[in-house]
Amino acid sequence: MKKKNLSSRLKKYWPFYIMALPGLIYFFINCYIPMSGLILAFEKYSVSGGIFGSKKIGLQNFKFLFSNADAWIMTRNTLLYNLTFIVLGLVISIMTAFLLHELKSSLSRKVYQTVILFPSLLSVIIVSYLVNAILAGDTGFINNHILIPLGLEPVSFYSEKKWWPFILTFVHFWQMTGTSCILYLANISAIDTSLYEAASIDGAGRWQSFTKITIPCIVPTIITLTILAVGKIFNSDFGLFYQVPMNSGAIIDVTQTIDTYVYRGLLNTSNLGMTAAAGFYQSVVGFCLVFFTNMLVKKISKENAMF
Amino acid sequence: MVRKDLGFQTICHLVLIIMSVLVLFPIALLFISSMSPESDIIKYGYSLVPKSFDFTAYKYIFKEGSVFHSYFITIIVTFTGTIVSILITTMLSYTLTVKELPGRGILSFLVLFTMLFSGGLVPSYMMWTTLFHIKNTIWALLVPNMLCNAFHIMITRSFFQNNIPPAILESARIDGMNEFGIFFKMVLPLSTPIIATIGFMKALMYWNDWTNSLYYITDKNLVGIQALLNNMLTNVKYLAQSMDASSVATDVANIPSLSMRLAIAVVGMIPMIILYPFFQKYYMKGLTVGAVKG
Numbered sequence: 001m002k003k004k005n006l007s008s009r010l011k012k013y014w015p016f017y018i019m020a021l022p023g024l025i026y027f028f029i030n031c032y033i034p035m036s037g038l039i040l041a042f043e044k045y046s047v048s049g050g051i052f053g054s055k056k057i058g059l060q061n062f063k064f065l066f067s068n069a070d071a072w073i074m075t076r077n078t079l080l081y082n083l084t085f086i087v088l089g090l091v092i093s094i095m096t097a098f099l100l101h102e103l104k105s106s107l108s109r110k111v112y113q114t115v116i117l118f119p120s121l122l123s124v125i126i127v128s129y130l131v132n133a134i135l136a137g138d139t140g141f142i143n144n145h146i147l148i149p150l151g152l153e154p155v156s157f158y159s160e161k162k163w164w165p166f167i168l169t170f171v172h173f174w175q176m177t178g179t180s181c182i183l184y185l186a187n188i189s190a191i192d193t194s195l196y197e198a199a200s201i202d203g204a205g206r207w208q209s210f211t212k213i214t215i216p217c218i219v220p221t222i223i224t225l226t227i228l229a230v231g232k233i234f235n236s237d238f239g240l241f242y243q244v245p246m247n248s249g250a251i252i253d254v255t256q257t258i259d260t261y262v263y264r265g266l267l268n269t270s271n272l273g274m275t276a277a278a279g280f281y282q283s284v285v286g287f288c289l290v291f292f293t294n295m296l297v298k299k300i301s302k303e304n305a306m307f
Numbered sequence: 308m309v310r311k312d313l314g315f316q317t318i319c320h321l322v323l324i325i326m327s328v329l330v331l332f333p334i335a336l337l338f339i340s341s342m343s344p345e346s347d348i349i350k351y352g353y354s355l356v357p358k359s360f361d362f363t364a365y366k367y368i369f370k371e372g373s374v375f376h377s378y379f380i381t382i383i384v385t386f387t388g389t390i391v392s393i394l395i396t397t398m399l400s401y402t403l404t405v406k407e408l409p410g411r412g413i414l415s416f417l418v419l420f421t422m423l424f425s426g427g428l429v430p431s432y433m434m435w436t437t438l439f440h441i442k443n444t445i446w447a448l449l450v451p452n453m454l455c456n457a458f459h460i461m462i463t464r465s466f467f468q469n470n471i472p473p474a475i476l477e478s479a480r481i482d483g484m485n486e487f488g489i490f491f492k493m494v495l496p497l498s499t500p501i502i503a504t505i506g507f508m509k510a511l512m513y514w515n516d517w518t519n520s521l522y523y524i525t526d527k528n529l530v531g532i533q534a535l536l537n538n539m540l541t542n543v544k545y546l547a548q549s550m551d552a553s554s555v556a557t558d559v560a561n562i563p564s565l566s567m568r569l570a571i572a573v574v575g576m577i578p579m580i581i582l583y584p585f586f587q588k589y590y591m592k593g594l595t596v597g598a599v600k601g
Binding site: 010013015019020027032033034036038050051100102108115116118119121124125129132133134136138144145182183206231238243247265266279280283286291 | 315329333334340348353405408421424434451487490511514522537569587594
């Protein structure tokens with residue numbers, strides 16, 4: 001009985017399956033086949049054997065990977081940059097959203113928003129040009145128009161490590177503040193204004209109504225976005241870390257992340273197994289992090305969990 | 308009270324003005340330097356107040372075919388990619404809103420799961436190059452990681468759920484319209500806001516993409532505008548070297564490489580600057596929908 005029911009339902013719904021098909025095929029090819037390719041991490045890849053037929057060597061690739069200082073450096077960089085981006089990002093984007101929201105004139109709000117959002121439209125390549133125009137050793141703005149006129153020694157940024165944690169953090173926020181503050185702005189704008197009125201009648205100042213009303217109202221968004229960010233803590237913006245420092249070898253200690261390591265490894269196919277192991281490490285640890293943070297959130301407040 | 312408020316408004320404006328200046332400064336530097344003579348850039352560095360204006364770099368771009376060719380490649384890829392991905396994304400999202408569809412839960416999960424877990428670069432690279440042989444074909448710019456993603460499926464699906472009344476679709480069914488007709492003649496026309504949103508985001512992705520080209524393209528004929536800029540970033544003389552010696556043999560040596568690559572960067576930014584005002588509303592909508600439900 002039930003079977004017949006199903007087949008009649010399938011008959012009724014076949015046009016939908018046809019519409020879904022191109023998208024599903026795409027997801028299968030683009031996402032699911034590569035997932036099975038993670039097996040490369042356990043193989044000694046050979047062209048003749050291909051992805052699935054190469055010799056299985058167990059955990060050998062991982063042993064090589066973690067016996068190397070690279071593994072520690074790239075993990076440290078990836079985690080530290082992401083933690084900085086998450087923590088500082090919360091402060092910067094909430095403050096920006098708050099300032100935009102407090103503006104009386106909606107025209108100037110629109111102008112500021114348009115300007116701050118603009119960098120998110122630019123490709124990393126263009127951003128690298130902008131950074132280069134400012135930092136370049138010979139023609140850069142800082143050296144030619146700030147340091148030399150002040151009588152200071154010019155700095156060759158692309159070969160000095162100590163600047164890059166600051167530069168990359170700045171560039172990240174330069175480009176992303178617009179998009180991340182929009183989320184909070186939409187949230188803050190949706191808060192019932194009568195709450196603020198009641199608070200100001202009770203004599204609450206601006207700071208108090210910010211900490212006692214605004215922040216608690218946007219906590220769900222903060223949690224959701226933070227889970228998403230923690231889930232991606234093993235990933236990095238490849239362009240930012242590879243392209244903006246112009247692939248400079250001298251500063252690799254502070255710019256190498258797992259993504260740049262994997263790409264650099266891919267250029268050198270003799271080490272494919274180790275590169276695949278690094279990719280596997282990134283995918284699996286990243287997934288576990290999403291899973292556990294989500295579980296944690298489920299315990300604290302169920303409605304904010306993602307799945 | 309009023310005075311205190313005025314003070315606070317001033318602080319708000321002041322902070323936001325500083326942020327805006329920080330945002331605009333490098334962009335202005337790029338624009339102005341692209342219009343400076345090459346000799347000035349070499350002598351004084353990139354500057355906001357140029358000694359003189361000079362459009363040689365732009366003249367070279369218009370004379371030189373390879374910049375046009377890259378531009379053309381990017382336009383074709385952006386245009387085709389955006390249309391195809393809008394079609395694929397809306398069709399799949401619409402299917403996922405049909406409540407009684409057998410297997411809907413599984414399909415939704417399969418789409419969502421791709422946001423949480425991925426095979427990463429090495430397996431994808433191996434698959435695209437050894438299984439599908441897309442290296443140095445136009446497909447490499449269109450397909451890998453670009454065509455359809457779970458985030459866009461989710462925002463499109465929630466748009467359909469909240470904005471397309473099922474009653475209209477039901478009455479069309481009773482009138483004998485088939486499902487494809489309903490989707491193309493009724494659902495899509497009612498969905499222009501979300502099509503504008505994901506369309507703009509897709510166009511932006513395709514226009515700005517350089518990674519697929521980095522991974523899969525070595526053929527000079529398939530170098531898009533971002534890839535061209537990338538090549539010139541690491542090698543200022545890239546364009547001069549790749550120029551056909553016979554076509555502009557006269558002054559290859561005098562090409563203003565520094566200002567020219569800035570001019571190409573400006574030209575590469577312009578289409579998005581033109582589209583931005585028209586699509587800003589939809590772009591912002593797309594960014595906020597994501598916040599409501601991660």
